[in-house]
Amino acid sequence: MLTVTNLTKAYSGHTVLTVPELQLPSGIHYFSGGNGSGKTTFFRTVAGLLPFSGKILLDNTYEINRDPVAYRMRVNYAEAEPLYPTFLTPRDLVGFVGQTKRAPAGQVDTLAETLGVTKFWTQPTGQFSSGMLKKLSLLLALLGTPRLVLLDEPLTTLDVATAANLFEYIWQLRTEQDVSFLLTSHQNISLTGLPLTGSWQVGNGAITSKI
Numbered sequence: 001m002l003t004v005t006n007l008t009k010a011y012s013g014h015t016v017l018t019v020p021e022l023q024l025p026s027g028i029h030y031f032s033g034g035n036g037s038g039k040t041t042f043f044r045t046v047a048g049l050l051p052f053s054g055k056i057l058l059d060n061t062y063e064i065n066r067d068p069v070a071y072r073m074r075v076n077y078a079e080a081e082p083l084y085p086t087f088l089t090p091r092d093l094v095g096f097v098g099q100t101k102r103a104p105a106g107q108v109d110t111l112a113e114t115l116g117v118t119k120f121w122t123q124p125t126g127q128f129s130s131g132m133l134k135k136l137s138l139l140l141a142l143l144g145t146p147r148l149v150l151l152d153e154p155l156t157t158l159d160v161a162t163a164a165n166l167f168e169y170i171w172q173l174r175t176e177q178d179v180s181f182l183l184t185s186h187q188n189i190s191l192t193g194l195p196l197t198g199s200w201q202v203g204n205g206a207i208t209s210k211i
Contacts, residue, residue, distance in 0.1 A: 027197025086126025
């Protein structure tokens with residue numbers, strides 16, 4: 001599903017992450033590590049938000065730098081602590097991202113109801129609590145027909161009922177559409193109820209298998 005080769009990420013000349021080779025088969029993968037270990041850096045790099053040296057290949061077909069549009073159409077990302085322009089509403093953001101990601105008919109309504117975003121659909125995000133922002137970010141990350149979805153700390157600030165709905169929806173995408181997921185969490189990952197394909201440790205500038 002995802003092949004990473006000779007990846008190096010540096011800030012101001014200081015290397016923070018080196019991945020000589022990492023192959024992630026289709027499935028659900030969990031990445032653990034302490035604060036500052038590089039989990040978010042890795043996710044943001046795979047999502048195409050950070051420059052790097054090396055190669056990232058999706059489905060043995062789409063290379064992030066060679067096929068930037070096709071790759072990004074198939075890879076979605078939800079940040080741990082999302083921020084949006086304070087004057088925009090969920091309706092505004094979902095309308096833009098949904099159109100860009102070519103969301104199927106009815107998908108927006110289903111996700112908005114599943115994640116409880118309809119309750120604040122027309123409120124500006126500047127009035128949102130952290131939980132409301134999290135729900136919106138998760139909705140945006142599930143739009144379209146992705147092959148890979150990256151969820152950075154999806155459990156943080158999310159209420160129990162919404163979390164249950166989210167992970168039921170994830171499992172539906174996994175079993176019915178073969179969508180793969182990469183997750184991070186400082187909380188007990190077993191709370192998701194999701195069976196893991198792989199478990200990985202991020203730290204000391206490297207990614208290693210925990211299995």
